[in-house]
Amino acid sequence: MAGSISFLGSYSGIDTATIDSLIEAESGKLVQYTNKQTDITAEKNAWKDINTRLDSLFTKLGTLEEDKTFQSKTTTSSDATKVAITAGTNAAASNYSIEVTQLATATQATSGIIDSAIGKTIKDSLGLSGNFTILNHEKNGPEVDGSFKIDVLIEDSLNDIVGKINEKSKESGIEAKIVDNRIIMTDSKMGARTMTFGGTLTAGGSTSSMIEELGFGTTSNQKVGQSAELAVDGITMTRDTNSITDAVDGLTIELKGLTEASKPVVVGIKEDTDTTIKAFQSFVDQYNSTMTFVSDQLDVGDPSADKNKTGALAGDSSLMRLQSSLRSLMTQSVDSGNPSYNNLGSIGISVDRFGAATLDSTKLKTALADDPTAVKKMLFQTTSTDTPSIDEYGVTTTVTTEKEVGMAQKMRSLIDTYISDKSGIIATKSATYDKLSEDISKSITKFNERLEKKRENYVAMFTRLDTAMMEAESQLAYLQSQFSTTD
Structure with missing residues (x-):
């Protein structure tokens, strides 16, 4: 089948480049969509960065509440x-x-040199068969007369026997190891404690041929621990x-x-005041980092300048409210029980007119030495209020309401309204941005489909024009040839 022949531009001069120009002229809306999507992405990423900084600030405020921070x-x-x-x-x-x-020290019992182990590795069979029992100091065990019974099979190696002892060490409190073909058993507890051994493979056992094969059973091979x-x-x-x-x-x-x-x-x-100072400095540093980033995102730049560059969240009311609230909390007073230490400034944390915080460690050390309880209460304090209430039967009861009034508690509560996974402002905004971006992506897809359809229409229309012009030219040539013949 012969391929189709395109006459586009052959007579009219309107070729693919011309159609591309026409489409480009109509794609201004697409640029608006793309720019809007870019802005949405920038705003979402900015809030994501703010969330990270706020989360870190939330954690550092929590560190100030820990006992080890103030009592290290x-x-x-x-x-x-x-x-x-x-x-x-x-x-x-x-x-x-x-x-x-x-x-x-702990009591240790050491076996004699096991004859059947000489010349062998700890993993070779000893050829022993029988058992021995271990009675710990508490005389408390699940098996023979309160003892822990170890069964030895003829194929067992020295390593196998020690493994069987250690399998019961959690209950018996006695652990075993191998040194120079000897088994050493050690009490997990220290002090003057004893172990007692029995069975066919130890001294006192019932099988005379193996009576001292393991060498346990006499006190001479026990080194009793001490306190x-x-x-x-x-x-x-x-x-x-x-x-x-x-x-x-x-x-x-x-x-x-x-x-x-x-x-x-x-x-x-x-x-250890250094630990406390470090925790406060870490909080101040994170606060400054957060506030600097927030300011950058709200920056409106110079509106009168050409190509003015603004922050990704310039004019965002939620972010402006966060910035204002954080600044306000840094200078808020709290009744700590000591009027000398009722705000951050009194313990060495000051905020300048630009919102940047600094820590005077000497002043903080003085406050900690003078009244550490007041310093902590200024940050973390819960008050209770009793309110009389009358139920449906006319009985008066008391309802107790607790309220966190410490500066750090209030700041953490504020931050939580922004960073909470489920109901936080940032999570809500992120979901909104995702929906907007999805809607714009759909609009871009539909717009591109319309442009592509328009391109196809242009190609078809101008192809028909070229075809018509070609046919007209052919007819004109025919008429001219006829006139020439008549002459």
Whole structure:
């Protein structure tokens, strides 16, 4: 089948380029659609960035509420190789003198050298068959007379036997390991505790040929553990652990070595204001970062300038309200119970006329040393209001209403109205932007379809014109030839 012949432009001079120009002249609406979609994308991305910054600010405000921020402690030890300490938030700032005369150890029971294991790896079969039992210090077990029974099969290796012991260590409290073809069992708890062994594969077992094959059963191969002995500020005590948590409230004392006579280790606990300062500085930095970005998005530039560039969210009322509210909260007063510390400025956080915040760490340290409770109440404080109420039966009851009045709480509440996943302003706007963008995409598709249809119409129309002109020219030539013949 022969291909179709196009006469477009052959006679009229209207070719594809001419049609492209006509289509381009009619595509102004498409440019408007595209520009609108670009603006929507820019606005959505701007709000997405604001959400990220607000989320970070929300988190940093929450950090200020944590006990460790206000009650963090630093610790020192005159000899950390012998005594180290860890202080909780409730530990009192003080110094303690600690002497260690004995470290706590755990009871260990060691088997004899297992003859059938000599010359073999720990994974080779020992050729033993029988059992042995372990009775822990509590004399508490699910099996034989309160013991834990270990069955040994003839194909079991030394590694298999230890594995069977350790499978029950969670209940028995006894763990096993292999050293030089010997089994060493260690009590998971420290102090003077004992283990008792029985069964056919240990001393005292019923099968004489294997009576001492594993070598457990006598006290001679047990090294009984001992308690730790120490003195804190002259008060002696014993504990069945080297990690002592009940000697001083909020303090964990780690015993690592013996102290010399009359040379105690001195440990100290101090308030860690550096942690608090760092948390406040982190909040101030994030606040400034957020507010700077918000200002950039609201910037109207210079309307009188050519090609004036504005922020992606210039004139957005929701963002303007956020900016104003955040600034207002930074200077708001709160009754903290101490009139000296009732706003951020009183503890060293000031805001200039451009909205930028700065932290005076010296002033903050002074406030923390003077009244840390008031500082925290200025940020986080919940008040309760009792209101009388009469129910449908005429009985008077009291309704208690709680209200968060701290500056940090109010700021977090404000931020949450914007960043909440389900009902937040930003989530709502994002959904709106997605719908607008989808509608514009549909409009662009329909508009392009109309342009393509118009292009096809132009091609068909001008092709018919060229065809008509060709036919007219052909007829004119024919008539001219006829006139020439008559002459």
